[in-house]
Amino acid sequence: MMDFKLVTKNLLETYLGSDTLNKVAIQNFLDANVSIIGTGKQEFFKNIDHFLSSFKFDMEKRKNIHFEFKDLEIEENVVDDQCVFTYGSVQIYGIFDKEVPIMHLDSRFTIIYGVRDGNWKVLHIHHSIPDKEQLEDEEFPITLGKQVQQARHEVEALGAAYSYISVIHLISKEVELIKKNRGYDPKLDVNKVDIDEELDLINRLIAKDCRESALEFFDFDTIAKRLEGRNSLSYPFERQDGTWMLAMVVPQKVDEFGRVVSILIAIRDFTEEKKRELEQEEALRQAKIKAEKANEAKSMFLFNMSHDIRTPMNAIVGYSQLMKKELRDPKLLHYQEMIEQSSQLLLSIINNVLDMARVESGKMELDENYDVVGSVSKLVCGAFEAEALRKRIELNRNVSVQHKNIMVDTTKMQEILSNLISNAIKYTPEEGTVTIDVKELPYDREGYTLIQTKIMDTGIGMSEDFLPSLFELFTRERNTTMSKIPGTGLGMAIVKNFVDLMDGSIEVESELGKGSTFTITIPHKIANKDYTNTNIESNMECDIDFKGKKILLAEDNALNAEITTTILRDMGFEVKAVEDGILCVNEIQHQPSNTYDLILMDIQMPNMDGFKATHCIRHLCQPEKANIPIIAMSANAFEEDKKKAFDVKMNDYITKPIDFQKMEEVLKHVLRSS
Incomplete structure (x- = not known):
């Protein structure tokens, strides 16, 4: 496709700067039936011959005056492979004897190109210049050529593609019809119509679903304001007959203050594009x-x-x-x-x-509960303490906060810190240092505290080139084979997503051979006093003895049943195992009340799963049996699975593979609460 911006520039240079017709090389691009409209002096030309004749006359009138233009701005709009718009603005200067500027005009233009006989041609030129009182008696033409006010009715089209063209004077509210095809209101055959008739036409032609938005677009009280700083507006709409049309609005005339006072509306069929x-x-x-x-x-x-x-x-x-x-x-x-x-x-x-x-998948949600600032970092540091000790790494942890009691998604916070602290220890050589610093920052959001956690290490660090891609999926600066350090490249992406989910931020500073510093800043809601006191009291409750306590274990996997039974018996429990939900419900139904202190319920079991079994038990007639504590024990480790468990009134949830130390804590909590 040709360079339309360059052709437009050459066209402007031709009629503004040429001294003789010999320099009018642009005529190869002008269609024989091109329509040319100039405002300000209101020049109109029937065709290219008309234009060139006027142009020759203008050369004689100009004498020692030549035109220059500055600050040319051109925009391009490719409508389709048969039609292209260029439009923009240019500052026009009239120079006398190549030294003295005798005029300066701010002009706008719109040029339409289309394919004719296999070649791109200029189909329409529209050039808008504000009227200037002091120019009324000038002998030379201001825009495209000689004034031909009476030739207005001879202008046939903006181009073959446009079925309706009109000029609307926003102050007088008059509509001057330039062109219309069949299918438009017969009343519009007259040269001038009222603006209300134009709006009535729009209302009758446009499909009902488009009318409200169309009337907003064609609001002639606001259109001048909407055109400020813009070369055009466009609006696609559906007609009642199902066809689609595209309306283009361009400024046709501006006053001495730069305000749009008249506009040109051109409408063409848009059905195929739509x-x-x-x-x-x-x-x-x-x-x-x-x-x-x-x-x-x-x-x-x-x-x-x-x-x-x-x-x-x-x-x-x-x-x-x-x-x-x-x-x-x-x-x-x-x-x-x-x-x-x-x-x-x-x-x-x-x-x-x-x-x-x-x-x-967008299924990740926050599950906030009460916690104490620093408890998660303490727990995570404890988990990696043995690894740090093995590598003789000094593991330091500092906590300095005023508001200790907060609401937080402990599981996700634990995963954030586990990934970062694990990496810090993993990538720090022996006898290095890893420091976790937790402090409260000033924060003006009422009821919230801003907690900053820094994880600093003296490890191998990262290159500056790698840092921008650090939080992308499957990204590692050194793969497992090269570094001998296992990993998937998912940890940092997960950390970033979790921090974003908590409305927090994460920053990283790193240098090869000098270690890394990760800074996480997250706002947390301050736990209210009653909630805090309740949790403190529950944490201070005395320990519980499992000896003599009876557990009913519902587990269909024989190996898992054997392991769990052995561990529970080592804790002091008496255990009976059944293989599915039906057997579990039958056991509770047929045994006396208080036979069992608690049920450990697997979720995915044959015949009846754990959710249905729990539902049946909760609806037993005897309250002692219906209210027995039930703990879910499942290989499904997702929040919605836990939610389902709590929805059927299970008391807690343990994920597999079972951390038996955590299971012991859950058993104590549930038995203490029952």
């Missing part, structure tokens, strides 16, 4: 549906994979912990520790993949 647009929108909609289904299928696969992997993982971790109690040989203990570490790494990878799947 049809393609609707087809593209439908294709995009179908593509979106397809992508959503694919994403849903991926999420379902990952969720199912999570359950299927966690079930055998529970057996691996459980038997490993049972084995540890019996081992005395240092070499075998080392082997057991390696199995446990590898299991935890595998579980971490599974959690990361699933967390990202949930973030991408």
